[in-house]
Amino acid sequence: MDFLYLELQRCPTLQRGLIPARDSRQGRRKRLATTAHHYPRSVLVTGGAGFIGSNYLLQAVKAHPETRFVNLDALTYAGQRENLAALEAGSAYTFVQGDIADLDLVTALSEEHAFDTVLHFAAESHVDRSILDPLAFVRTNVMGTATLLECARRAWNGRTDVRFHHISTDEVFGSLGPEGLFREDTAYDPRSPYSASKAGADHLVRAYHETYGLPIVISNASNNYGPFQYPEKLIPLVIQNAVAGAPVPVYGKGDNVRDWLHVGDHCSAIDRILQYAEPGSTYLVGGGEERSNLEIVRLLLKLVDQALDRPEGTSLKLIQFVTDRPGHDFRYALDGSKLATDLDWTPSRNLEEGLRETVAWYLANGTWMEQTRNRSYDEYYETQYRDRIDNPTETT
Ligand code: NAD
Numbered sequence: 001m002d003f004l005y006l007e008l009q010r011c012p013t014l015q016r017g018l019i020p021a022r023d024s025r026q027g028r029r030k031r032l033a034t035t036a037h038h039y040p041r042s043v044l045v046t047g048g049a050g051f052i053g054s055n056y057l058l059q060a061v062k063a064h065p066e067t068r069f070v071n072l073d074a075l076t077y078a079g080q081r082e083n084l085a086a087l088e089a090g091s092a093y094t095f096v097q098g099d100i101a102d103l104d105l106v107t108a109l110s111e112e113h114a115f116d117t118v119l120h121f122a123a124e125s126h127v128d129r130s131i132l133d134p135l136a137f138v139r140t141n142v143m144g145t146a147t148l149l150e151c152a153r154r155a156w157n158g159r160t161d162v163r164f165h166h167i168s169t170d171e172v173f174g175s176l177g178p179e180g181l182f183r184e185d186t187a188y189d190p191r192s193p194y195s196a197s198k199a200g201a202d203h204l205v206r207a208y209h210e211t212y213g214l215p216i217v218i219s220n221a222s223n224n225y226g227p228f229q230y231p232e233k234l235i236p237l238v239i240q241n242a243v244a245g246a247p248v249p250v251y252g253k254g255d256n257v258r259d260w261l262h263v264g265d266h267c268s269a270i271d272r273i274l275q276y277a278e279p280g281s282t283y284l285v286g287g288g289e290e291r292s293n294l295e296i297v298r299l300l301l302k303l304v305d306q307a308l309d310r311p312e313g314t315s316l317k318l319i320q321f322v323t324d325r326p327g328h329d330f331r332y333a334l335d336g337s338k339l340a341t342d343l344d345w346t347p348s349r350n351l352e353e354g355l356r357e358t359v360a361w362y363l364a365n366g367t368w369m370e371q372t373r374n375r376s377y378d379e380y381y382e383t384q385y386r387d388r389i390d391n392p393t394e395t396t
């Protein structure tokens with residue numbers, strides 16, 4: 001069973017039989033340009049208390065009722081165990097607080113649970129923090145990934161019925177100009193400590209495949225948005241500042257471009273890749289929704305105003321152009337055709353609808369935001385933004 005099954009269960013159009021569920025699924029399987037099929041039974045999920053990991057586990061535990069999931073998460077500022085409270089009562093899900101760079105812990109967990117799958121989300125994930133404190137990124141993203149790989153190599157000892165799936169980012173490819181797309185064979189050219197550390201992790205994952213034959217897959221995704229994203233990232237930051245009537249900081253001129261992917265789509269792509277990608281392969285996962293930062297910010301402000309019944313345009317005055325991010329990558333954009341052709345996967349969410357739902361989620365989950373906005377967030381915000389906001393570069 002995969003996430004498509006869940007989509008079919010909740011989609012009235014499909015339930016009414018316009019696209020028969022069974023036929024659709026069988027048809028998809030026939031079209032896949034792969035002979036691989038890995039069905040996970042015992043999965044080590046790392047970083048499952050973070051944004052994407054939480055969304056993945058909430059879907060996967062339902063979609064794979066016969067699979068057991070162990071979530072190893074250090075609960076850094078970005079991890080919230082409460083996201084997954086609903087899963088803790090069941091026997092299919094276990095939470096372990098710990099560090100992926102702790103070889104003894106990871107070894108003990110793999111002996112206890114006999115994992116056949118590692119789904120590796122855990123990372124330091126915010127570019128701005130990597131500029132403030134790069135070594136934390138090298139430690140978790142490079143050393144942590146190396147530790148997991150080494151543990152998997154020792155535990156699996158040449159087995160082929162296993163998978164190590166690294167969740168990576170399009171940022172490893174660097175910065176595009178106004179034209180062109182990243183492809184799976186684009187040369188790596190990371191430009192921030194975050195993207196360099198993710199590139200280092202990708203290289204190690206591939207090295208374990210080439211050298212030891214470890215059955216790995218890598219997916220490099222574009223910018224995600226949706227529920228449970230820590231408010232340091234652009235979209236939740238804009239929503240919360242707009243709700244509070246606080247300045248909305250836009251780096252530089254706001255003309256940098258990102259390709260936005262709904263986290264639910266990303267999770268369904270991960271599920272497809274994990275099960276059907278050939279060992280050793282890489283897939284790019286994009287949302288096909290390129291926008292400049294200024295376009296995204298304006299759209300979000302409109303959606304917040306609508307959700308709060310404010311007169312149209314009320315929040316636009318909150319936009320404040322501030323000092324740019326050093327080394328700010330200009331544009332990310334992906335060619336998703338390999339994933340579409342080989343594994344019959346394309347994103348399903350429209351950006352404006354996805355953002356409207358996301359705004360509604362944050363407005364309905366104020367307590368989550370309060371819990372997440374702990375002291376460390378306020379300290380971080382002060383360090384990252386105080387000078388910028390006190391010294392705007394221009395105003396709208
Ligand atoms: P996040 O920052 O929201 O969550 C990271 C999680 O990892 C947190 O729960 C944290 O507690 C945990 N963690 C951090 N260090 C750890 C350690 N040493 N040991 C164990 N757990 C640790 O990140 P996210 O946005 O959910 O991203 C998940 C993965 O997806 C990352 O690898 C990231 O590089 C990748 N990615 C993210 C995006 C995006 O737009 N957010 C896009 C592409 C790829």
Ligand code: TDX
Nearest residue numbers: 125126127169222223232233234235249250251256293
């Ligand atoms: O306050 C802000 N103002 C602003 O203009 C913030 C936080 C961001 N920005 C800009 C910088 C980027 O061009 O918005 C864009 C998006 O910024 P982030 O949300 O920080 O994402 P980005 O740096 O693009 O990286 C994200 O996508 C790829 C994730 O954080 C990474 O984990 C992922 O790998």
